[in-house]
Structure formats: structure tokens, C-alpha cells
Amino acid sequence: MDNLQVYLIIAALLFSLGLFAVITRRNAIAVLMGVELILNAANLNLIAFARFGGMNITGHIFALFVIVLAAAEVAVALAIILNIYQNFNSINVDEAQQLKQ
Amino acid sequence: MNNIQSIRLFIPELIIVVTILIGIIADLIYSRQKSFKVGYWILGGLILSLFAVLMHDEHNVLTLFTDMVTLDPFAVLLKTIILISTILVVIISRYNNEFNNYRTGEYHILIAITVFGMMLMVSAVDILLIYLAIEIVSIMSFVLAGYLKQNKRSNESALKYVIYGAFSSGLMLFGMSILFGMTGSTKLYLIANSLAQLGPASNFAMIIALVLILAGFAYKISVVPFHFWTPDVYEGAPTTITAFLSVAPKAAGFAVLIRFFHIVFGDAGAMQAGNWITLTDIPWGQILALLSVLTMTLGNVVAIQQSNIKRMLAYSSIAHAGYMLMVIPVLSTESIFAIAFYIFVYTIMNLGAFFVVIAVKNDTGGETFDDYTGIGWRMPLIGIIMTIFMFSLTGLPPTAGFIGKFYLFAALIKGGTQFYWLAFVGVINSVISLYYYMRVVKVMYFDGDSQKELARPVLPITSILIVLAFTTILFGIYWAPLSDWIRNSLIFYISSL
Numbered sequence: 083m084d085n086l087q088v089y090l091i092i093a094a095l096l097f098s099l100g101l102f103a104v105i106t107r108r109n110a111i112a113v114l115m116g117v118e119l120i121l122n123a124a125n126l127n128l129i130a131f132a133r134f135g136g137m138n139i140t141g142h143i144f145a146l147f148v149i150v151l152a153a154a155e156v157a158v159a160l161a162i163i164l165n166i167y168q169n170f171n172s173i174n175v176d177e178a179q180q181l182k183q
Numbered sequence: 184m185n186n187i188q189s190i191r192l193f194i195p196e197l198i199i200v201v202t203i204l205i206g207i208i209a210d211l212i213y214s215r216q217k218s219f220k221v222g223y224w225i226l227g228g229l230i231l232s233l234f235a236v237l238m239h240d241e242h243n244v245l246t247l248f249t250d251m252v253t254l255d256p257f258a259v260l261l262k263t264i265i266l267i268s269t270i271l272v273v274i275i276s277r278y279n280n281e282f283n284n285y286r287t288g289e290y291h292i293l294i295a296i297t298v299f300g301m302m303l304m305v306s307a308v309d310i311l312l313i314y315l316a317i318e319i320v321s322i323m324s325f326v327l328a329g330y331l332k333q334n335k336r337s338n339e340s341a342l343k344y345v346i347y348g349a350f351s352s353g354l355m356l357f358g359m360s361i362l363f364g365m366t367g368s369t370k371l372y373l374i375a376n377s378l379a380q381l382g383p384a385s386n387f388a389m390i391i392a393l394v395l396i397l398a399g400f401a402y403k404i405s406v407v408p409f410h411f412w413t414p415d416v417y418e419g420a421p422t423t424i425t426a427f428l429s430v431a432p433k434a435a436g437f438a439v440l441i442r443f444f445h446i447v448f449g450d451a452g453a454m455q456a457g458n459w460i461t462l463t464d465i466p467w468g469q470i471l472a473l474l475s476v477l478t479m480t481l482g483n484v485v486a487i488q489q490s491n492i493k494r495m496l497a498y499s500s501i502a503h504a505g506y507m508l509m510v511i512p513v514l515s516t517e518s519i520f521a522i523a524f525y526i527f528v529y530t531i532m533n534l535g536a537f538f539v540v541i542a543v544k545n546d547t548g549g550e551t552f553d554d555y556t557g558i559g560w561r562m563p564l565i566g567i568i569m570t571i572f573m574f575s576l577t578g579l580p581p582t583a584g585f586i587g588k589f590y591l592f593a594a595l596i597k598g599g600t601q602f603y604w605l606a607f608v609g610v611i612n613s614v615i616s617l618y619y620y621m622r623v624v625k626v627m628y629f630d631g632d633s634q635k636e637l638a639r640p641v642l643p644i645t646s647i648l649i650v651l652a653f654t655t656i657l658f659g660i661y662w663a664p665l666s667d668w669i670r671n672s673l674i675f676y677i678s679s680l
Contacts, residue, residue, distance in 0.1 A: 097357055104350050113346055120353035124360040131364035140369050144311050148356060151318050155349055158322050162329050162341045169335050175346065178339040181415045 089130035096123035110163045110173045114156060121152045189247035192254055195235040195262065199299045202228025203292055210288030219277060221288035225295050226273050232298075233266040244676050250370055252306045253676035260523060260672035261305035261438045265431045268530050269298050271647060272427045275538055278641050280545045281331060281421045290330055294427065297323040301431055305438040308446070308676060310359045311369045313439055314352070317403060320432050321348045328420040328428070340419025347402065347412035355399020361392035371446040378447065390465055400443070403436035404504045407477040414485075417497030422544060425493060426537030429500045430530045437507060437526060441519055444511065445675055468512035475512075476608050479505025483615040492540055493550050495619060496533070499576060502616060503529055509605055510591055513598035516673060521587075521594040523669050528587035528658065532575040535651035539569045542640040542648070555623065556631030561638050564645060566627050568652040573620040575655045578613050583658035588613065590666075 096119050103116025125145045132141025167173050190197070202225055210221045236259055244255045273294060276282065282290070300319030307313045325348060329341025363369055365385055366377035381389065402409040417425045448467065482502030489495040507525055510518040540550055542565055547554040559566030575584035588609075595606040658665055 093360075100353070104346075110342065110346070114349070117349040117353050120350075120357060124353070124356040127357070127360035128363060131360070131367075135364065135367060137367050140311075141363060144360075144363065144369065147311060147315060151315065151322075155318065155322055155345075155352075158325050159345045159349060162325060162338070162345050165329065165332055166338050166342050169333075169338050175342070178342055180336045180339050181418050 086130055086134040089126060089134075093123045093126040093130065096120075096126065108174050108176050110159075110166070110175050113175065114159050114163075118152060118156070121148055124148065184245060184247055184249075186248055189252075192239075192245060192247055193252075195232045195239075196299060196302050198228055198232040198235055199295055199302065202232070203295045203299065206288070206292040206295060210286075210292065213288060215286055218286040218288040219282075222273055222277055222291040225291040226270065228295065229266055229270050229273065229298065233263065233270065236262045236266060244674060246308065246676060251309045251312050252303065253308045254306065255676045256672040256674045257438070257442075257523075258306040260669060261434060261526075262302050264434050264527055264530055265298060265301050265305070268430045268434075268534055269294060269427065271534055271538075271651075272423055272431075274647060275426075275541060275644060276423045278545070278644050279421065279423050279541050281423075284333075285331065290327070293323045293327050293330075297327070297427075297432070301435040304435040307439070308371045308442065309369050310362065310371065310374070313443075314356060314359060317355070317399065317439070318352055320435065321352060321403075324348070324424075324428060324432065327424045328416050330421055330424065334419075336419040337421065338419075340416045343412050344416045347409075351399050351402035351409060354395045355402075358392045358395025358397075358399070361388055362396065365389060365392065371443065375447050393467070396443075400436060400440045401474070404433050404440065404508070405501050406474055406504055406508060407481050407501070410478070410481070410501050413501055414494050414497040417500070418491060418494045422493065422537060422541045422550075425497075426534050426541075429496070429537065430533055433500070433504065434526045434530060437522060440511065441522065442675070444514065445519070448514070468514070471508060472512045472602075472605055475505045475508035476605070477505075478502070478508060479609065479612045483612050483619075486616070487619045489619075490553075491551050492555065492623065493537075495623075496536055496540070499616065499619070500533060502612065503533070503576075505612070506588065506591055506609060509609055510594045510598075512605075513594055513602060515594065515598060517597050518594040520666075520670055520673055521590040523673065524590050524666060525587040527665065527669065528575075528583040528655075531651055531654050531658075532572050532582075532584055535568065535648060535655065536572040536576065538644060538648055538651070539565055539572065542644050545640060545644075546638050552622070552626050555626045557627070559624075559627035561636070562640065563637075565640060565648070568648045569627065570624050571652045571655055573623050575659070577617050577620045579617075581656065581659040583655045583662065585659055586662050 100116045100119030100123060103119065104113050107113050107116060125148055128141040128145045163173050166178060170178055206221050206225050209224050210218060213220055239259055246253045273291060297320055300316050303312060303316035304320060307316050325341055325345045328344045329337050331337035362374065365388060366374045368374055398409060405413040417429065479502045482498045482505055486495050486498035489498060507522050510521050543554060543558060544550050571582065575582035578584045578588035592606045592609060595602040
């Protein structure tokens with residue numbers, strides 16, 4: 083467990099799982115969880131590259147910023163989903179169909 | 184330049200930050216009925232910031248905060264466009280009846296934060312800051328789109344926006360993480376240097392990284408196939424926010440796109456037509472050309488079928504993004520000039536068209552074509568102004584839209600014979616767009632009975648519309664000052680080694 087490839091493969095797997103969740107899930111919370119997986123995959127990449135690439139601390143700083151932003155994004159998204167629940171009584175993405183296609 | 188020295192040159196952004204703080208405190212003090220007064224503080228801050236931006240000594244390329252942000256004439260130009268459009272939107276917001284039962288203090292604060300993010304977006308030269316700035320703009324836009332909490336359509340538009348937005352920025356971030364790993368840096372000019380030395384063994388990873396990063400940019404400027412959020416968000420959001428989202432973040436998105444391509448793909452500022460660094464053996468220029476064709480064709484063809492004016496203008500804004508993207512493959516000074524000119528013109532005419540939608544909605548309470556029957560007789564001035572904007576959006580002389588399109592096509596023709604087909608597709612698309620823009624004019628003047636009584640929109644809306652319409656005509660006849668100003672602003676930060 084001490085080479086770059088292992089971490090990159092895990093990150094790619096996390097990314098694929100996140101992508102899968104976003105595309106297939108109809109529950110808004112589950113979609114958000116997929117997005118979180120994608121962000122964490124990117125974080126893992128950044129830190130693995132910074133650790134094994136012999137690079138400076140930039141990668142770690144980048145990952146810290148991403149963590150903060152992910153929290154902000156989820157806070158806003160949950161507020162919007164809560165509002166959706168109050169108005170539609172559902173958090174299914176497909177049931178919000180007021181705007182015509 | 185180090186952090187302490189940079190602060191002196193960061194004054195426009197700092198003014199916005201102070202304005203945001205003042206707005207938050209003021210919103211705590213004002214009662215519900217007086218909450219709109221926060222808007223006056225924000226308006227004052229934005230105007231001050233605009234002056235601070237314009238006071239900057241031109242032709243002076245600097246980087247601030249240890250190469251995080253650049254201060255070049257191109258950034259100044261884009262900041263000016265963003266601030267002017269936001270000031271107009273803030274003024275109009277006061278007279279938008281959609282907000283009648285809402286506290287609007289937070290609304291203005293959120294707009295100011297978005298402006299701060301966009302000012303960073305147009306000047307960022309570090310992928311970390313590009314990501315942060317895009318996220319600041321996106322997260323605030325999610326809240327703004329869903330600002331009408333009791334309105335189901337506004338809710339739904341916010342939900343769709345947040346899902347597409349979070350997903351696309353996630354993709355972009357993953358691409359950036361790979362790019363960082365390949366090049367070992369987050370600064371664009373260092374990335375460009377390292378890319379030139381990468382061998383063919385890294386092609387596959389580079390393709391993935393660049394495609395994912397492009398997905399993030401494409402979402403911001405709503406390019407096919409990342410356009411799905413645009414019609415729903417534009418239709419459901421409050422109309423002032425639709426006007427805002429359709430111009431300012433789009434201009435900022437194009438600025439990021441141009442900077443990224445210019446530094447990473449361009450030949451270190453040589454700016455010769457078609458002189459792309461052949462990264463990864465993939466013809467990026469042709470791919471972008473294809474995307475632009477898809478974008479404008481889809482925008483125009485779907486816009487024809489719409490019965491809601493806001494939704495029609497949303498598809499038209501997709502089409503306009505396609506026109507602007509069309510010249511990016513040329514990657515010459517001429518093409519970037521054409522894009523900058525078109526962004527300016529598009530900002531004026533698109534804001535105008537959406538402000539007319541607000542004026543009509545305040546009167547008739549609706550935004551479908553049925554609500555526009557006889558508007559030309561009922562509100563004569565608004566009818567004439569809307570006709571001017573529709574002509575300009577189509578690109579007919581003597582309006583600024585014509586000059587903008589002319590420069591776009593001229594840049595393509597100068598780019599060489601391999602771009603002639605793009606110009607041809609662009610012209611065909613302009614003809615298609617004539618149909619649905621003129622349909623608005625037809626409905627306003629020739630449908631329904633013309634015996635209705637006159638209606639008079641409030642004075643501020645009318646006067647801003649008159650100014651915008653006058654500018655549209657003026658730049659269609661005498662555009663030399665504008666084109667000189669923009670041409671002088673095309674000085675980019677390239678590298679600082």
C-alpha cells in the first residue's frame with residue numbers, strides 16, 4: 083500500500099461510483115452523495131499526487147479548500163432540497179416537473 | 184508581487200467585500216418592509232467598485248498574491264462589463280413585482296458575493312483559484328435561482344441548478360486533480376511549460392483531464408451537452424436573476440475559457456491563427472468547432488418551439504454562446520477581440536430583452552406569447568424598444584448585434600479556409616433565429632385587438648430601457664470608440680518566470 087497507483091485506482095473507482103450514483107439515483111439526497119464521492123475522489127488524487135510526486139504542499143492546500151467548499155455546497159443544496167420537500171412533499175428529482183420539457 | 188503589496192491593487196474587490204459586510208449588518212437592522220434598502224448600499228458599493236476598476240492604469244500587466252490573480256487590461260474590461268450589468272440588474276430588482284412578498288436584503292447581498300466571485304473568475308491564473316471562483320459564483324446562483332421560496336417553479340429551478348452545478352464542478356475538479364498530478368503545479372503558466380515536455384505516454388490521462396475540465400467550463404457557459412439546466416433555471420428563476428445569469432456569469436465563463444486556452448494551449452502568446460500546441464494528438468480546435476455548431480443549432484431550433492418568452496430567450500442565450508464559442512478554435516487576437524466585443528454587445532441587448540419581460544410581467548402578470556398580444560399598442564414605447572432588441576439579437580443592421588456578428592464572422596474568415604464552413608453554419612443559424620425573434624414582434628403588433636387602453640410601466644424601468652436601446656442603436660452606427668477600447672484591452676498576462 084505504498085505506491086501511487088493504488089491510490090489512483092481507488093480514486094478512479096470512487097469517481098466512477100459517484101458518477102453512477104448521480105446518473106441512476108432519483109432521490110436528490112442520493113445524487114448529492116454521488117457528488118460528494120466525486121469530490122472526495124479528486125481529493126484523494128490531489129493528496130496522493132502531492133505525497134508521492136515529491137511535490138510541494140499545494141496539493142494538500144487544494145484538498146483543504148475542496149473540503150470547505152464541499153461543505154458549503156452541501157449546506158446550500160440541503161436547504162434547497164428541504165424547500166422542495168415543503169412544496170412538493172417529495173425529494174424525488176423526477177417529481178419536480180412544473181417546468182415543461 | 185507579494186501579498187502585502189497586492190492589497191493596494193486589489194481595491195475594487197475589497198470594496199465589494201466591505202459592501203457585502205455592510206449589507207449583512209444593514210439587513211439585520213432594517214425591518215421587513217424596509218429590507219429593500221440594503222439594495223441601495225450594495226448599489227453604492229458596486230458603483231464605487233466600478234470607478235475603482237476604471238481608475239486602474241491600463242497597459243500594465245501584473246500578478247497579485249504570488250501569481251494567483253492577474254491584473255491585466257483584459258480582466259479590467261471583463262470586470263467593467265460585469266459591474267455595469269450587475270448595477271443595472273440591482274436597480275431593476277427594486278421594481279420587479281415578483282419580490283413583493285419577500286425580504287430582498289439577502290438577495291442583494293448574494294448578488295454582491297456573486298460579483299466578487301466573477302471578478303476573481305476573470306482574473307484567476309491558478310486552477311485552485313479558478314475552481315474556487317467558479318464555485319463561489321455557482322453556489323450563490325443556486326440560492327438566487329430559488330429565491331422565491333413559495334414559488335414551486337423557482338424551487339424546481341434551484342434543484343435542477345444545484346444538481347447540474349455540483350455535478351459539473353465535481354467533474355471539473357477531478358480533471359484538475361489529474362492535471363495537477365501530471366504537471367505538478369496549479370499555476371497556468373507552469374502547467375503550460377510542463378505540458379510541452381510531456382511525452383505521448385501521458386496522452387490518455389491528459390485527454391481525460393482536459394475533457395473533464397472542459398465539461399466544467401461548458402456548464403458555466405451552457406454549451407451542448409451541458410446545457411440541460413439552462414432553460415429550466417432561466418424559466419423558473421426570478422426574471423431579474425435570469426437576466427443576471429444570462430449575461431454576467433456567462434461573460435466570466437468565457438473569460439476563464441479564453442484564459443485557459445490562451446495560456447495552456449496557445450503558443451505562449453504568439454497568437455497565430457490555428458497555432459495550437461498539439462496536445463495529445465487530439466484536434467481540440469475541431470472538437471470545439473463541432474460543439475459550437477451543435478450548441479447554436481440546438482439553441483435556435485428548440486427556441487422556435489417555445490411558447491414562453493423567458494424560455495425562448497434561454498434557448499436564444501444558448502445559441503449566442505454557440506456563436507461566441509465558434510471563433511475560439513481560431514485562437515487569434517482577432518477572434519478574442521470578436522468574442523470580447525460580442526460579449527459587450529450581447530450583455531446590453533440581452534439585459535434589455537429581459538428587462539422588457541419584467542416590464543410586461545409587471546403589467547400582465549405573465550410571460551407567454553399570449554401575454555404579449557397587442558403589447559405594441561398597449562405600451563408603445565416598450566413595443567418599439569423590444570423590437571430594437573429583437574433586431575439586435577438577430578443581428579440585423581443598424582444595431583450593435585449586427586456589428587458583433589460581423590466581427591465574429593470576419594474573425595472566422597481571416598482565420599483561414601478551414602473555418603469557412605463554420606461561418607456558413609453561423610449565417611444559416613442567424614437566419615433560423617430571425618423566425619422566432621420576429622415572432623415576438625408579430626405577436627406584439629399584429630395579433631389580438633389593438634383597442635386596449637394604454638399602460639405605463641414605472642419610470643426607472645422605462646428610462647433604463649431607453650438607455651439600453653439607445654446604446655444598442657448607437658453602437659450599431661458608431662462603434663469605433665467601443666472597438667478601440669476593447670482592442671486596447673486585449674493585453675494578456677502570459678507568464679512570469
